[in-house]
Amino acid sequence: MPRGDVLHGSRAVAEAVKLCDVDVIAAYPITPQTHIVEDLAEFVANGELDAEYVLVESEHSAMSACIGASATGVRTFTATSSQGLALMHEMLFIASGMRLPIVMANANRALSAPINIWNDQQDSMSERDCGWIQLYCETNQETLDTTIQAYRISENKKVLLPSMVCLDGFVLTHTIEPLEIPDKDAVNRFLPEFEPAVYLDPDDPMTLGAFATPADYIKFRFEQEKAMRNAIEAIEKADREYKKETGRGYGLMEEYNTKDADIIIVSMGSVVGTIKEVIDQLKGEYNVGLLKIKAFRPLPKERIKEVLKNARVVSVVEKDVSIGLGEGGLFSEIKGILYNLDERPKVLGFIIGLGGRDITQPDIRDIIKLSKKAEKDVVDEVHWIGLR
Amino acid sequence: MTVSLGGSVKDPGSTVKTKTGSWRTFKPEIDNDKCIDCGNCWIFCVEPCISKEDGKYVVDYDYCKGCGVCAHECPVGAIEMVLEEK
Ligand code: SF4
Ligand code: SF4
Numbered sequence: 001m002p003r004g005d006v007l008h009g010s011r012a013v014a015e016a017v018k019l020c021d022v023d024v025i026a027a028y029p030i031t032p033q034t035h036i037v038e039d040l041a042e043f044v045a046n047g048e049l050d051a052e053y054v055l056v057e058s059e060h061s062a063m064s065a066c067i068g069a070s071a072t073g074v075r076t077f078t079a080t081s082s083q084g085l086a087l088m089h090e091m092l093f094i095a096s097g098m099r100l101p102i103v104m105a106n107a108n109r110a111l112s113a114p115i116n117i118w119n120d121q122q123d124s125m126s127e128r129d130c131g132w133i134q135l136y137c138e139t140n141q142e143t144l145d146t147t148i149q150a151y152r153i154s155e156n157k158k159v160l161l162p163s164m165v166c167l168d169g170f171v172l173t174h175t176i177e178p179l180e181i182p183d184k185d186a187v188n189r190f191l192p193e194f195e196p197a198v199y200l201d202p203d204d205p206m207t208l209g210a211f212a213t214p215a216d217y218i219k220f221r222f223e224q225e226k227a228m229r230n231a232i233e234a235i236e237k238a239d240r241e242y243k244k245e246t247g248r249g250y251g252l253m254e255e256y257n258t259k260d261a262d263i264i265i266v267s268m269g270s271v272v273g274t275i276k277e278v279i280d281q282l283k284g285e286y287n288v289g290l291l292k293i294k295a296f297r298p299l300p301k302e303r304i305k306e307v308l309k310n311a312r313v314v315s316v317v318e319k320d321v322s323i324g325l326g327e328g329g330l331f332s333e334i335k336g337i338l339y340n341l342d343e344r345p346k347v348l349g350f351i352i353g354l355g356g357r358d359i360t361q362p363d364i365r366d367i368i369k370l371s372k373k374a375e376k377d378v379v380d381e382v383h384w385i386g387l388r
Numbered sequence: 389m390t391v392s393l394g395g396s397v398k399d400p401g402s403t404v405k406t407k408t409g410s411w412r413t414f415k416p417e418i419d420n421d422k423c424i425d426c427g428n429c430w431i432f433c434v435e436p437c438i439s440k441e442d443g444k445y446v447v448d449y450d451y452c453k454g455c456g457v458c459a460h461e462c463p464v465g466a467i468e469m470v471l472e473e474k
Contacts, residue, residue, distance in 0.1 A: 097394065097395065098394040098395065099393050099394035100394070160393065160394070197393055198392075198393050198394065198396045198398075205400055206396060206397060206398045206399075206400075207395075207396065207397040208394055208395065208396050209394060209395045209396075210395045210396070210397045211395075211403075211406065212395060213406065213408070213410060213411075215410060216391065219391045220391055220395060223391055
């Protein structure tokens with residue numbers, strides 16, 4: 001029987017990892033770590049989870065240990081956040097290049113300097129090109145479900161890429177929400193035992209991640225891109241089957257009132273909850289919808305184009321910025337997706353909530369009003385919300 | 389090399405199959421008439437891919453990367469680095 005509970009987002013991730021019978025957990029336990037790994041340490045210590053818990057001296061080492069363990073063909077997990085993710089950067093490419101289905105939770109938090117421990121999405125956005133699947137979550141329930149799904153997606157033989165489950169720091173990690181923990185038998189049916197395609201075995205020695213000359217290296221990258229494209233289908237399949245077991249599914253993205261909407265807001269993570277709320281309040285007054293991006297890598301470009309092409313204005317609301325380009329990553333990519341249409345919507349970018357600045361309902365209302373204005377008038381392309 | 393999953397290589401000792409000679413821009417050519425059999429090139433070749441066959445020094449171009457160390461170390465200028473057209 002599934003079990004109802006009231007949990008922090010961090011605890012929800014730990015519960016999911018426990019249900020997935022992870023074999024090796026490697027983590028650095030100090031700031032900017034969240035209590036995800038604390039909870040897991042507790043599960044291992046009290047015998048609820050039979051896993052090897054490797055306490056390492058940095059996030060770089062945590063990812064290295066996961067890579068080593070995963071290469072031997074076992075299920076692995078780690079969690080990190082902001083500076084910790086940045087420190088892993090080098091190893092992220094090695095994990096994806098070696099095609100290891102590691103799952104990691106990233107509590108989205110701002111990067112220093114200045115020192116700030118609060119939520120935004122600059123950390124994972126900076127890692128968008130490293131070959132990891134990135135799945136952004138709106139609620140604690142979605143985070144729990146996505147963590148379980150991530151193993152199924154990553155371990156799919158046509159994918160074999162690592163997954164990063166992104167949950168907003170504090171907004172989800174430290175916020176308590178009622179949720180349902182799936183039944184262990186349901187998870188077992190959904191997630192079969194991990195069968196590695198290739199793995200290191202002392203009795204049958206081999207090399208992983210070996211040398212490729214300039215003549216071959218590009219082919220490996222192309223194979224990774226193909227695997228990412230396969231992940232689009234794998235995500236949908238995993239989601240369908242998960243829904244069969246639990247009744248909950250999320251898809252690659254979620255459309256909220258997008259049909260015939262003049263204005264469509266595009267966003268990802270927990271802020272979409274606030275946006276939906278404001279859309280409901282403005283019903284009848286503004287014809288506005290929301291496209292929630294769940295899978296940012298792989299980005300389902302064709303689907304996104306289909307949803308957005310008939311809108312008049314598309315407004316991208318995001319918690320990151322590419323300094324020097326003066327716009328957020330999601331905004332740049334959405335513009336790119338729409339560019340080759342003969343007739344395309346105007347696209348506006350809103351940089352908001354950096355370093356944990358609250359995103360309020362009035363902020364979202366202002367964004368919708370400005371988007372409405374952009375239907376007829378010329379307005380600036382990019383807006384920083386909350387400068388004062 | 390075939391594109392294997394995650395760069396996996398199943399057979400031990402397979403490095404020999406990677407023909408690193410493809411890196412080369414200049415190719416060493418040994419003039420055996422000038423050679424005084426000092427053995428410097430054989431000692432210094434970094435790969436090492438110079439061997440002595442039937443009393444003559446020969447380069448294995450499958451692995452010679454064209455670094456030019458042999459030509460530099462030859463005391464009598466018997467090795468010329470020639471631009472390779474591919
Ligand atoms: S060029 Fe370099 S690699 Fe080639 S034979 Fe001479 S020393 Fe050896
Ligand atoms: S270094 Fe020059 S002289 Fe000496 S063995 Fe080689 S080719 Fe001959």
